[in-house]
Amino acid sequence: MPKFLLKHGYGLHNLLIFAFIFLLIIVIVFFSAAIAIFSFLILIGLVVYFYLEEKAFTKSLKEYQETLTYRIKKTGDDVISHLPVGIILYNEQKEVEWCNPYIYQLLEQEEVLGHKVESLFPALEGLDLDYTEKHLIQHLNRSYEVYTYGEERMLYIVDVTERQEILDNYHREQIALGIIHMDNYDEASQGMDDQQRAILSSQVTKAITDWATKHNIYIRRHTSDKFIIVFNQGILEELEASRFDILDTVRGMTGENKIPITLSVGVATGVKSLVEMGRLAQASLDIALGRGGDQAAVRVGTRLSFYGGKTNAVEKRTRVRARVISHALRDLIQDSEKVIIMGHTMPDMDAIGASIGILKAVLANQKQGFIVLDKINPSIERLMNLIQVSDGIMHHIIKPEEALQLCTPRSLLVVVDTHRPSMTIEPKLLQLTKRVVVIDHHRRAEEFIEDPVLIYLEPYASSTCELVTELLNYQSERLTFEPIEASALLAGIVVDTRSFANRTGARTFEAASYLRRMGADSTLVQRLLKEDLSNYVRRAKLVANSDMVFPHIAIATGDEEDRYDQVLIAQAADTLLDMSGVKASFVIARRQDDQVVISARSLGEINVQVIMEEMGGGGHLNNAATQLKNIGIEEAKKRLIDILKKNEVEGSVEK
Numbered sequence: 001m002p003k004f005l006l007k008h009g010y011g012l013h014n015l016l017i018f019a020f021i022f023l024l025i026i027v028i029v030f031f032s033a034a035i036a037i038f039s040f041l042i043l044i045g046l047v048v049y050f051y052l053e054e055k056a057f058t059k060s061l062k063e064y065q066e067t068l069t070y071r072i073k074k075t076g077d078d079v080i081s082h083l084p085v086g087i088i089l090y091n092e093q094k095e096v097e098w099c100n101p102y103i104y105q106l107l108e109q110e111e112v113l114g115h116k117v118e119s120l121f122p123a124l125e126g127l128d129l130d131y132t133e134k135h136l137i138q139h140l141n142r143s144y145e146v147y148t149y150g151e152e153r154m155l156y157i158v159d160v161t162e163r164q165e166i167l168d169n170y171h172r173e174q175i176a177l178g179i180i181h182m183d184n185y186d187e188a189s190q191g192m193d194d195q196q197r198a199i200l201s202s203q204v205t206k207a208i209t210d211w212a213t214k215h216n217i218y219i220r221r222h223t224s225d226k227f228i229i230v231f232n233q234g235i236l237e238e239l240e241a242s243r244f245d246i247l248d249t250v251r252g253m254t255g256e257n258k259i260p261i262t263l264s265v266g267v268a269t270g271v272k273s274l275v276e277m278g279r280l281a282q283a284s285l286d287i288a289l290g291r292g293g294d295q296a297a298v299r300v301g302t303r304l305s306f307y308g309g310k311t312n313a314v315e316k317r318t319r320v321r322a323r324v325i326s327h328a329l330r331d332l333i334q335d336s337e338k339v340i341i342m343g344h345t346m347p348d349m350d351a352i353g354a355s356i357g358i359l360k361a362v363l364a365n366q367k368q369g370f371i372v373l374d375k376i377n378p379s380i381e382r383l384m385n386l387i388q389v390s391d392g393i394m395h396h397i398i399k400p401e402e403a404l405q406l407c408t409p410r411s412l413l414v415v416v417d418t419h420r421p422s423m424t425i426e427p428k429l430l431q432l433t434k435r436v437v438v439i440d441h442h443r444r445a446e447e448f449i450e451d452p453v454l455i456y457l458e459p460y461a462s463s464t465c466e467l468v469t470e471l472l473n474y475q476s477e478r479l480t481f482e483p484i485e486a487s488a489l490l491a492g493i494v495v496d497t498r499s500f501a502n503r504t505g506a507r508t509f510e511a512a513s514y515l516r517r518m519g520a521d522s523t524l525v526q527r528l529l530k531e532d533l534s535n536y537v538r539r540a541k542l543v544a545n546s547d548m549v550f551p552h553i554a555i556a557t558g559d560e561e562d563r564y565d566q567v568l569i570a571q572a573a574d575t576l577l578d579m580s581g582v583k584a585s586f587v588i589a590r591r592q593d594d595q596v597v598i599s600a601r602s603l604g605e606i607n608v609q610v611i612m613e614e615m616g617g618g619g620h621l622n623n624a625a626t627q628l629k630n631i632g633i634e635e636a637k638k639r640l641i642d643i644l645k646k647n648e649v650e651g652s653v654e655k
Contacts (some may be wrong), residue, residue: 004573006425013270019040021043022524025039026534040330055323083102084102084158084159085156086099086155086156087099087156087157088154088175090155090203091153092118093116094116094567095115106144106157106159108140111242119427121139121146122139122503122534124137124146127148129148131148134487142159142161143163144159145160158260171234172237173230173232173233174269174288175231175232175269176231176235176236176268176277177186177267177278177281178230179227179228179282180208180264180265180279181265181266183260183261183262183293185225186225188259193627196529198332203254204261205254207250207253208246209247211246215233220498234302236267236298244265244296246263246297247307248308251294263292263293264294264297266284266285266286266287266288267286267297267298268280268283268298268299269299270301271298271301277331279373284297284549287446288306290443290444290459291306291443292621295307299506301638302397306613309527315567322474323472325444325454326474326475329414330361330475332454333410334365334367334437336411336412338368338369338408338412339362339368339414340369340372340412341358341362341413341414342355342413342425342426342429343355343415343417343424343425344418345423346375346377347379348380348492348495349380349383349495349529351417351418351464352383352384352488353488353492354416354464354489355412355416356371356485356489357468357489358414358416359396360472360485361475364479365475371396371397371400372398373397374425377566378535380569380585387484391640393484400404402479403426404426407429409434412433413429413432414438414439415449415452416440416443417441418437419442419448420425421448421449430450434451435453435454436449437453438455438456438457439468440457441461441467441592442620443609443621444567445613452493456471461621462504463497464494465489465493466493466508470507470511480518481519482527482537484522484523484524486519487515487524487525490512490516490520490522490525491525494529500512502623503620503623507604526553527545535568541570542558542568542587543556545559546587550644552583552584552588553583554579554582555570555583555587555588555640556585557587557633557637558587558589562589563592563594564589564592566597569599572587572599583610584606586599587599588633588637590633596631597628598615598617598640599625600623600624603623604621608623609624615639616628
């Protein structure tokens, strides 16, 4: 008898009963021998009966078990043979040793055994099959979930095509909301009579409407220069694949105008609330406009992508806006206990010049002001040497540690020449006060300082020094400058415009003229920007170590052992751009802090900002950069070339 039956069915409790009866019979012997003998015979009969019943039960149980085992085995074989689940057993060389019949149907071939798993399912190549995991693969236009069991060297393959189609359809049918904005309709139509203006508006509106009809997009004009569009994520994928060609269409059809009309598009999807989607669409449009316009910003959940941005922004900031911002800044300064001014890490002449300009506004309003500066780098060394002998500025310059102690919730923090928290000298300052002002001329990136009380972000400006100079125009009529202060602001403009050669508008010269009247010394600026002979030789060495990765793109690299100043790397990129046939230049070198820096320049035909953003940096269409940690120069070059090739395929880089 099986032990579990002996334990439960015919176990110790039955033996105890028989033993108890036997003891009773012994007791009865002392009273009546006849009754005892009769009882003993009955006991023997019961024992024999129980024994026979146990034999019969054991036989029946064995027959049942054999039948059940057969049924289970047969059912298992049927399941393995007929269920739509593929099963593969493979050896240590990943060769198929056994598979069920479904695998033959799935692969549509007769020979399977002995073949490597990756050859049967190419989508599995590169996947680690040694762990228990689930993978979604595509094979012969169908979707499969593959469950890997490394210890057993077994694969389960389940066809999930219908489920994936339902999920894909659900995803494609999710609502997307967008806003189309005509960036410069007023500027483009200046000088036109009413009929010409109406024709221009009609042409642009027709192009946008035809584009929306082609892609099955619902469109409704919101204001004279804005449209609301509603579509789904499936259509959004088509628009992203075409890289929002409506941007090129409108720009091309109005290219004969003195100022072509460009569009900015903000799109949001991937959130459940329509109210939140509308807010994100407007935020995306604001980012597109902050980056200079002529592009689409698409936010899908937390992912933000940009398309377009092939032209330089048309200058359209007004003096009215500069005056309003200046007065708002003055009010904030007067309402603060103290003002702390901070630029980006490794500050250049534009950052330090703008900081000095804001400090001038603070002192003019009779408030305490401090400039945060961590280290003096070679790009500002000459200026700082002059400042150190000047009593007017030096005692307002503090270390980041001192700034953290001085900053209170009532302090005003002014961030200049950057809008990215990670790029500031001391990001912790942003957490100590909610009163933050951002003044910057770079195109807006996805990363942005959270909830500033005042933003003056103008990508049309040549430099932050230009913006600060305009703000100082409206601070006070009695504002006077020390020569070093005005010269620092002018030097910032000169550096960022390459001596007024790039990104220079009428407002740039007006700002320079104002600074000249306020005492800026052009000779002093020239002295501040003079270059050492050793730096010139090192820059020439960088330029010499360059090659053309495309017929129009030059890449220069520094030696892994050498360390270069940020300004020298940028100057090398500028020098390369001056070479004949070069439309864009990239210089890759290691900085003193061991970070690998890529400085990018272009003549405007190639958007180097987009390329640098893919590597974690940013900047302008024709002037951008990035800093990379824990990477070698050759690896950085390889990543850059891969991105350039991808952008060439997508049309962002011309052949």
